[in-house]
Amino acid sequence: SQKIEQNSEALNIQEGKTATLTCNYTNYSPAYLQWYRQDPGRGPVFLLLIRENEKEKRKERLKVTFDTTLKQSLFHITASQPADSATYLCALDTGGFKTIFGAGTRLFVKA
Amino acid sequence: EAGVTQFPSHSVIEKGQTVTLRCDPISGHDNLYWYRRVMGKEIKFLLHFVKESKQDESGMPNNRFLAERTGGTYSTLKVQPAELEDSGVYFCASSQDPQEQYFGPGTRLTVT
Numbered sequence: 001s002q003k004i005e006q007n008s009e010a011l012n013i014q015e016g017k018t019a020t021l022t023c024n025y026t027n028y029s030p031a032y033l034q035w036y037r038q039d040p041g042r043g044p045v046f047l048l049l050i051r052e053n054e055k056e057k058r059k060e061r062l063k064v065t066f067d068t069t070l071k072q073s074l075f076h077i078t079a080s081q082p083a084d085s086a087t088y089l090c091a092l093d094t095g096g097f098k099t100i101f102g103a104g105t106r107l108f109v110k111a
Numbered sequence: 112e113a114g115v116t117q118f119p120s121h122s123v124i125e126k127g128q129t130v131t132l133r134c135d136p137i138s139g140h141d142n143l144y145w146y147r148r149v150m151g152k153e154i155k156f157l158l159h160f161v162k163e164s165k166q167d168e169s170g171m172p173n174n175r176f177l178a179e180r181t182g183g184t185y186s187t188l189k190v191q192p193a194e195l196e197d198s199g200v201y202f203c204a205s206s207q208d209p210q211e212q213y214f215g216p217g218t219r220l221t222v223t
Contacts, residue, residue, distance in 0.1 A: 093210070
């Protein structure tokens with residue numbers, strides 16, 4: 001069956017370090033992959049999108065990689081700050097407007 | 112520019128009652144989506160409108176759920192009659208292109 005897996009355990013890191021979150025998927029051939037941030041009590045906020053023919057995308061302190069052979073995306077936050085603490089969601093779209101979300105990984109950045 | 116708004120923010124109803132959730136998308140966004148997050152699970156797609164037409168309603172759980180988008184502006188999602196397993200957070204999102212969706216704050220539905 002189709003599945004998106006994100007590390008269900010929270011990630012705790014020290015301020016200033018790089019946070020790396022993983023998204024693995026099976027039985028999909030996504031046209032693109034997205035990363036969202038969600039804070040408690042709020043809706044997801046779009047961060048970055050990477051297409052199937054792209055290997056890497058950057059935006060300020062954020063970097064996303066996409067390996068369609070491994071069926072994996074990595075999401076990096078460099079020089080992390082306590083304000084980066086949130087849940088980060090991976091989402092796939094196979095091109096049909098139907099977005100499939102992972103369960104998310106909680107990130108805690110300690111000062 | 113106003114974002115996606117949803118009303119109410121929280122609804123508590125008894126099993127068997129009817130609830131109607133409303134979503135106002137960002138002005139000019141043709142695409143409108145409904146999602147649901149049940150406690151401890153991932154956000155799941157319910158359906159997608161393009162203007163007033165249902166493009167994909169494959170995620171709707173059953174016929175107790177009815178979504179409408181009359182006039183292609185705001186949308187409503189009605190649950191009738193509500194069951195305990197319908198509890199969760201219902202999110203609405205809108206977009207002009209499908210690749211960047213703007214989410215509302217969600218409606219937390221509790222069915223007792």
